[in-house]
Amino acid sequence: MDKPLVILVAGGSASGKSTVVQEILDKAGLEDVIIINHDDYYLDQKDLPMEKRYLINYDHPRSLDNELLYKDIKALLNFEPIDKPVYDFEKFTRSEKIEHVLPKKIIIIEGILILENPRIRELADISIFVELDDDTRFIRRMLRDMKERGRSLENIVLQYQKTVKPMFHKYIKPTKRYADVLIPNDTKHAIAVDLIVAKIKQILGERK
Ligand SMILES: Nc1ncnc2c1ncn2[C@@H]1O[C@H](COP(=O)(O)OP(=O)(O)O)[C@@H](O)[C@H]1O
Numbered sequence: 001m002d003k004p005l006v007i008l009v010a011g012g013s014a015s016g017k018s019t020v021v022q023e024i025l026d027k028a029g030l031e032d033v034i035i036i037n038h039d040d041y042y043l044d045q046k047d048l049p050m051e052k053r054y055l056i057n058y059d060h061p062r063s064l065d066n067e068l069l070y071k072d073i074k075a076l077l078n079f080e081p082i083d084k085p086v087y088d089f090e091k092f093t094r095s096e097k098i099e100h101v102l103p104k105k106i107i108i109i110e111g112i113l114i115l116e117n118p119r120i121r122e123l124a125d126i127s128i129f130v131e132l133d134d135d136t137r138f139i140r141r142m143l144r145d146m147k148e149r150g151r152s153l154e155n156i157v158l159q160y161q162k163t164v165k166p167m168f169h170k171y172i173k174p175t176k177r178y179a180d181v182l183i184p185n186d187t188k189h190a191i192a193v194d195l196i197v198a199k200i201k202q203i204l205g206e207r208k
């Protein structure tokens, strides 16, 4: 069998990366797929006290374990299983859990900085960047982080001003230039999703 297809999905926090990935999978009717969230590869911080974990810049490329992610993608490309870390946003570190992931024909990896690392970028067959204006992303992030990530409004606002917004403009937005497709998530994007689905099917057909 030919190597698995690798799709990278970047975009600012709460731009709609996970939502767009789900739309692609639903439209394409794909099942033999692994979805990896780059968030699971934030560095382990269990040896740091909680007050120090709060202060880390989680929107800087150095906060992620790209060596481990690269190694894991290479293993999956060789049809080898991996033991993937699982991140705990409420504890600001990796959880005790490990997820055993079996190789599949399609590997989708999503994350704010997934197109920032040149070695990981080179593994992609298709690269996507999801676009959404800062204000809408901030509102969606605020609602999500209070509901799902155990964060207070004050903490969300402080983090957004101190790191999330400046790092987006410094490190994340510039990676748009590496994307094959830009998906606007503030307007209808059904055609962009259709084009990606068609491309996935074409590549899979050629690799049979
Ligand atoms: N087109 C959209 N319209 C309204 N809400 C959306 C849309 N896309 C995503 N959302 C919502 O915004 C939040 C962040 O979306 P998500 O896909 O999780 O973003 P990301 O994976 O980029 O962080 C979620 O609560 C999601 O339901």
Ligand SMILES: Nc1ccn([C@@H]2O[C@H](COP(=O)(O)O)[C@@H](O)[C@H]2O)c(=O)n1
Pocket (backbone or CB within 6 Å): 012, 013, 014, 039, 042, 058, 059, 089, 092, 093, 111, 112, 164
């Ligand atoms: N302990 C952490 C780790 C990361 N974050 C934030 O998560 C954002 C990326 O996740 P998305 O699902 O929004 O793409 C990123 O902007 C980090 O600021 C965090 O708040 N706490």
